[in-house]
Amino acid sequence: MPKNAFYAQSGGVTAVINASACGVIETARQHSDKIGKVYAGRDGIIGALAEDLIDTSLESATDIARLKHTPGGAFGSCRYKLKSLDEHRAQYERLIEVFKAHDIGYFFYNGGNDSMDTAWKVSQLAATLDFPLTCVGIPKTVDNDLAITDNCPGFGSVAKYVATSMREAGFDVASMARTSTRIFVLEVMGRHAGWITAACGLASEAEGAFGHTPPHILLFPEIPFDPDAFLARTGECVARYGYCTVAVSEGLHDANGKLIADMGVKDAFGHAQLGGAGQVVAQLIKDKLGYKYHWALADYLQRSARHIAAQVDVEQAYAVGRAAVEQALAGKNATMPAIRRTSDAPYAWEIVVADLKNVANVEKKMPREFITPDGFHITEACRRYLAPLIEGEAIPPFVRGLPDYVRLKNVAVVKKLAAFEV
Amino acid sequence: MPKNAFYAQSGGVTAVINASACGVIETARQHSDKIGKVYAGRDGIIGALAEDLIDTSLESATDIARLKHTPGGAFGSCRYKLKSLDEHRAQYERLIEVFKAHDIGYFFYNGGNDSMDTAWKVSQLAATLDFPLTCVGIPKTVDNDLAITDNCPGFGSVAKYVATSMREAGFDVASMARTSTRIFVLEVMGRHAGWITAACGLASEAEGAFGHTPPHILLFPEIPFDPDAFLARTGECVARYGYCTVAVSEGLHDANGKLIADMGVKDAFGHAQLGGAGQVVAQLIKDKLGYKYHWALADYLQRSARHIAAQVDVEQAYAVGRAAVEQALAGKNATMPAIRRTSDAPYAWEIVVADLKNVANVEKKMPREFITPDGFHITEACRRYLAPLIEGEAIPPFVRGLPDYVRLKNVAVVKKLAAFEV
Numbered sequence: 096m097p098k099n100a101f102y103a104q105s106g107g108v109t110a111v112i113n114a115s116a117c118g119v120i121e122t123a124r125q126h127s128d129k130i131g132k133v134y135a136g137r138d139g140i141i142g143a144l145a146e147d148l149i150d151t152s153l154e155s156a157t158d159i160a161r162l163k164h165t166p167g168g169a170f171g172s173c174r175y176k177l178k179s180l181d182e183h184r185a186q187y188e189r190l191i192e193v194f195k196a197h198d199i200g201y202f203f204y205n206g207g208n209d210s211m212d213t214a215w216k217v218s219q220l221a222a223t224l225d226f227p228l229t230c231v232g233i234p235k236t237v238d239n240d241l242a243i244t245d246n247c248p249g250f251g252s253v254a255k256y257v258a259t260s261m262r263e264a265g266f267d268v269a270s271m272a273r274t275s276t277r278i279f280v281l282e283v284m285g286r287h288a289g290w291i292t293a294a295c296g297l298a299s300e301a302e303g304a305f306g307h308t309p310p311h312i313l314l315f316p317e318i319p320f321d322p323d324a325f326l327a328r329t330g331e332c333v334a335r336y337g338y339c340t341v342a343v344s345e346g347l348h349d350a351n352g353k354l355i356a357d358m359g360v361k362d363a364f365g366h367a368q369l370g371g372a373g374q375v376v377a378q379l380i381k382d383k384l385g386y387k388y389h390w391a392l393a394d395y396l397q398r399s400a401r402h403i404a405a406q407v408d409v410e411q412a413y414a415v416g417r418a419a420v421e422q423a424l425a426g427k428n429a430t431m432p433a434i435r436r437t438s439d440a441p442y443a444w445e446i447v448v449a450d451l452k453n454v455a456n457v458e459k460k461m462p463r464e465f466i467t468p469d470g471f472h473i474t475e476a477c478r479r480y481l482a483p484l485i486e487g488e489a490i491p492p493f494v495r496g497l498p499d500y501v502r503l504k505n506v507a508v509v510k511k512l513a514a515f516e517v
Numbered sequence: 518m519p520k521n522a523f524y525a526q527s528g529g530v531t532a533v534i535n536a537s538a539c540g541v542i543e544t545a546r547q548h549s550d551k552i553g554k555v556y557a558g559r560d561g562i563i564g565a566l567a568e569d570l571i572d573t574s575l576e577s578a579t580d581i582a583r584l585k586h587t588p589g590g591a592f593g594s595c596r597y598k599l600k601s602l603d604e605h606r607a608q609y610e611r612l613i614e615v616f617k618a619h620d621i622g623y624f625f626y627n628g629g630n631d632s633m634d635t636a637w638k639v640s641q642l643a644a645t646l647d648f649p650l651t652c653v654g655i656p657k658t659v660d661n662d663l664a665i666t667d668n669c670p671g672f673g674s675v676a677k678y679v680a681t682s683m684r685e686a687g688f689d690v691a692s693m694a695r696t697s698t699r700i701f702v703l704e705v706m707g708r709h710a711g712w713i714t715a716a717c718g719l720a721s722e723a724e725g726a727f728g729h730t731p732p733h734i735l736l737f738p739e740i741p742f743d744p745d746a747f748l749a750r751t752g753e754c755v756a757r758y759g760y761c762t763v764a765v766s767e768g769l770h771d772a773n774g775k776l777i778a779d780m781g782v783k784d785a786f787g788h789a790q791l792g793g794a795g796q797v798v799a800q801l802i803k804d805k806l807g808y809k810y811h812w813a814l815a816d817y818l819q820r821s822a823r824h825i826a827a828q829v830d831v832e833q834a835y836a837v838g839r840a841a842v843e844q845a846l847a848g849k850n851a852t853m854p855a856i857r858r859t860s861d862a863p864y865a866w867e868i869v870v871a872d873l874k875n876v877a878n879v880e881k882k883m884p885r886e887f888i889t890p891d892g893f894h895i896t897e898a899c900r901r902y903l904a905p906l907i908e909g910e911a912i913p914p915f916v917r918g919l920p921d922y923v924r925l926k927n928v929a930v931v932k933k934l935a936a937f938e939v
Contacts, residue, residue, distance in 0.1 A: 108692045110685075138695040167688030173696040258919055263532075263821035266589030266922060270530045273560040274595040279817060298919065371796075391816035395701060399685035402825055405918060485918035496827060496907035497680055497720065500688060 098200025103136035105206030109249030118416020251408030254294030265309025282373025289315030295342035406487025442483030520622025525558035527628030531671030540838020673830030676716030687731025704795025711737030828909025864905030
């Protein structure tokens with residue numbers, strides 16, 4: 096009797112994490128001699144701890160295929176980091192207990208570096224307890240900050256969304272600058288790594304120290320914010336082009352590490368209001384240079400925008416899901432399928448095997464050589480790296496003018512164990 | 518010798534105003550026996566006052582055709598309302614003087630109700646001065662608030678963008694609600710009319726008093742904000758679905774007419790910070806109900822998102838541009854091509870002739886019967902009206918992963934007159 100598999104989505108979801116789920120489930124179904132049912136954790140790893148498992152075998156092949164074009168996390172995700180093995184061994188033992196009760200022999204964990212750490216720890220404990228479990232991580236993060244893999248599924252689609260949005264808003268502002276708005280600021284995700292802000296830079300058609308077309312200025316979390324240099328550059332830009340467009344990371348901070356978002360805005364009770372680095376820098380321009388501004392906060396729109404996903408991102412997300420199952424079937428354990436780039440142009444890539452322990456808890460920031468010396472834009476090296484990742488359109492089906500996304504039935508597996516306090 | 522035409526874009530630009538420009542220019546080129554060159558005002562009507570005209574005849578047929586898929590205002594637009602004829606007759610006389618100097622016999626003005634008023638006044642003055650000028654307005658506004666016409670070119674594409682974004686973000690929040698964000702608020706445009714907020718409601722697949730799928734709550738400028746009722750509905754929604762998604766108009770206000778955006782947030786110096794109705798209502802939920810929130814501010818992204826424009830909107834924008842030229846050639850004056858709906862399903866429409874004086878300065882708000890009795894969602898009647906307007910995808914060409922938009926040469930016509938203080 097083949098062992099069942101457990102699959103869970105972890106952390107912030109993306110436009111293509113369900114494509115990875117699709118890759119896992121479709122590939123497992125092709126190997127029904129070796130893998131029984133695929134159980135998904137409802138709301139991520141919490142579903143395993145609470146023994147709240149979803150029986151994906153009850154979903155039709157058509158609906159599973161529709162996952163490939165549906166954003167969000169089809170089984171639910173969570174922000175829940177398991178503590179260290181020493182600190183909270185009971186949680187890990189509970190996982191093993193649930194896996195044992197449901198005859199689970201494969202653990203597929205789809206997430207970022209925290210999740211790769213969890214998957215690695217689970218594999219260690221299973222070995223210690225002599226429980227036969229194959230653990231394979233599946234990379235996912237819009238932040239693009241995982242080690243080993245050349246890029247992370249989920250990032251390319253955000254990159255395509257923010258670059259497209261920046262270009263489009265740039266055409267808008269350019270039209271209006273003479274009598275109205277001269278400044279447009281787009282705030283994008285990225286607390287520690289500036290990859291998404293860098294991707295905005297792809298919209299700028301010109302080369303050189305800073306863009307001649309939007310976005311003119313990029314503000315990275317890797318570069319401490321220097322208000323004077325920023326204002327000088329903004330003024331120069333307005334003088335030259337009549338307007339200035341800026342992309343800013345939510346995690347922008349000053350030389351002391353203080354978040355820019357914390358600096359400006361207070362709520363009605365005088366509490367500092369988190370969020371809004373974009374508004375703070377826009378208001379700074381208004382206060383110091385007097386220009387009228389608009390700002391946009393893409394927030395969840397950027398990471399759920401499946402309608403403008405990159406084809407290559409969808410393909411890679413699917414491929415790492417499929418490869419996870421294939422690695423497990425090939426006897427790998429404590430590994431993660433990683434993307435290896437073999438050529439920039441034409442872009443070529445392959446899936447390789449990475450060890451979880453080398454991916455776990457490592458954060459890959461932007462290399463300094465990807466940012467121009469003045470700190471305000473991306474270099475040609477960065478453009479060479481980023482450009483292939485937004486290639487191709489993967490337009491979802493539309494019904495009555497709106498994208499047609501699937502909602503699965505998500506039927507629960509009958510519980511066999513006593514309740515467990517998560 | 519045929520007379521030249523003058524075309525100008527006015528007010529906030531849209532994803533499809535250039536499709537109207539394309540309709541004007543391509544149609545005029547087809548009638549070169551009756552219309553000479555099409556001159557465009559650089560930055561709108563200011564270009565006419567300043568005698569800063571763009572010679573569109575120097576643009577290739579290919580580039581003019583590319584206008585159909587390019588957002589923003591290709592010739593520049595402006596927020597500049599001509600004063601009344603009595604108050605500032607010199608401005609109107611200057612327009613006539615410029616038109617006379619450049620042998621202009623046709624005036625096409627592409628904008629909202631202010632602009633229709635201007636076009637009407639120009640036609641009156643031309644008649645008074647015995648200057649032969651045919652004036653035709655071309656409707657455009659994302660606000661969808663023009664009278665007579667069933668809908669306004671520019672609105673359908675914003676509607677499609679916000680409904681798509683709301684649906685996508687809804688999938689995201691639903692995935693995360695158990696351990697993280699339970700509230701998502703999207704702030705959209707609409708100072709006085711709630712059409713764009715209403716369009717968000719199209720994303721909700723369910724019928725009835727309020728959505729079972731996102732968005733769960735809509736906050737319209739037509740309905741004074743009632744914090745208690747709103748919080749009760751939000752709590753009910755979280756209890757039922759685990760999360761709650763809200764779309765809010767920037768112009769949301771209370772029963773006294775005070776803007777909600779003005780209520781919450783102050784800058785570092787304690788000044789009230791305009792903008793941010795979305796953040797204020799999100800923070801209200803956090804303060805009173807304790808739920809973690811995310812909010813997004815679509816701002817210019819919504820009205821420039823040509824990548825997700827509605828096909829029907831592109832067709833109508835082009836059609837009103839073409840019809841403007843045809844009306845002018847048919848001897849109409851002081852008119853505007855309006856869209857008349859002949860059937861909801863299947864959707865059918867035609868272009869009719871409206872009189873500018875009936876469109877000028879009238880603002881069409883949401884009818885009360887389009888909003889549910891509780892004020893928090895749209896009715897089936899509203900859905901019937903809105904649904905056809907977002908139909909069809911009009912994906913622009915992509916190059917290297919990004920939409921390929923045209924930048925025209927915009928060569929200036931040699932000036933013939935003395936300078937004029939705008």
